[in-house]
Amino acid sequence: MPARGSRLRVGIVGAGRVGSVLGAAFARAGHEVIAVSAVSPESLRRARRWLPDVPIRSPDEVVAAAKLVLLAVPDDALAGLVAALAATNSWRAGQLVAHTSGAHGVAVLSPATARGGSGLALHPVMTFTGRPEDLDRVAGAAFGVTAWPESRAVAEALVLELGGEPIWVPETARPLYHAALAMGANHLVTLVNDALDVLRAAGVERPDQLLAPLLSAALDNALRLGDDALTGPVARGDAATVAQHVATLSGAAPEVVAPYAALARRTAQRAAARGRLPADRVEQIMGVLDARGA
Numbered sequence: 001m002p003a004r005g006s007r008l009r010v011g012i013v014g015a016g017r018v019g020s021v022l023g024a025a026f027a028r029a030g031h032e033v034i035a036v037s038a039v040s041p042e043s044l045r046r047a048r049r050w051l052p053d054v055p056i057r058s059p060d061e062v063v064a065a066a067k068l069v070l071l072a073v074p075d076d077a078l079a080g081l082v083a084a085l086a087a088t089n090s091w092r093a094g095q096l097v098a099h100t101s102g103a104h105g106v107a108v109l110s111p112a113t114a115r116g117g118s119g120l121a122l123h124p125v126m127t128f129t130g131r132p133e134d135l136d137r138v139a140g141a142a143f144g145v146t147a148w149p150e151s152r153a154v155a156e157a158l159v160l161e162l163g164g165e166p167i168w169v170p171e172t173a174r175p176l177y178h179a180a181l182a183m184g185a186n187h188l189v190t191l192v193n194d195a196l197d198v199l200r201a202a203g204v205e206r207p208d209q210l211l212a213p214l215l216s217a218a219l220d221n222a223l224r225l226g227d228d229a230l231t232g233p234v235a236r237g238d239a240a241t242v243a244q245h246v247a248t249l250s251g252a253a254p255e256v257v258a259p260y261a262a263l264a265r266r267t268a269q270r271a272a273a274r275g276r277l278p279a280d281r282v283e284q285i286m287g288v289l290d291a292r293g294a
Helices: 017-028 041-050 059-065 075-087 107-113 133-138 149-161 171-201 207-229 239-252 254-273 279-291
Strands: 009-013 032-037 068-071 096-099 118-125 142-147 165-168
Touching (some): 009 017, 009 059, 017 041, 017 068, 068 075, 075 107, 096 107, 107 118, 118 171, 142 171, 149 165, 207 254, 239 254, 239 279
Parallel strands (some): 009 032, 009 068, 068 096, 096 118
Antiparallel strands (some): 118 142
């Protein structure tokens, strides 16, 4: 198994937003990216943009040529891809087989590791937008790392070479780990865009100017202070204001009433658990939401 700093022949299966950028990051770290698979017109464009001198090959050809195979495909496609490549006898002993899925650990790679490869789960904990800054963001990003004990040092060394910070995640904890990240990042994007839409409906021409400093402060406070960062009508127990919100949203943006109510209920529960909201105020908040059918 290569020591940290060894030059590896890297093959990328999947030239999506993640795979193409990580391929470029491996090249920047001094490894040789020798092949990439890309099928759709969009993935072909990404491959040519991020890996302009790298040959485009089929997945089995990529695996045949690489010492380190990086599987950067959607979560639900990963198991089938690994099994299909095993069915064609593509995997071989001594390979490093890594994937970028947050939802999976290394068990999903068992068809490859059964043939003597070493399985690594290297999940970059950042969002990839397809923009030029993605590559720079890899440096300094946290990676959720899972590997069997004998491969842990190699997995962590690869992340460090990319400029990332390896964070160990046990195999059995991967689904819970990934659910937490989806809640924090993906749902945040939905929440912010709903808030922007409602502000536009209220006639605000530049809603981002209102939300940017508020959301930045709220995120900073939440990360530093936990539930002590809770503010607003629910945390104060202002049931009448919550009722007005639900009534107004029902007319102006009915599609956001259910998520507003779900988050209001959860906010009340957290505020109560922290001792910020008395039980009678919690009941008032819940009663208003129930009465409004929210």
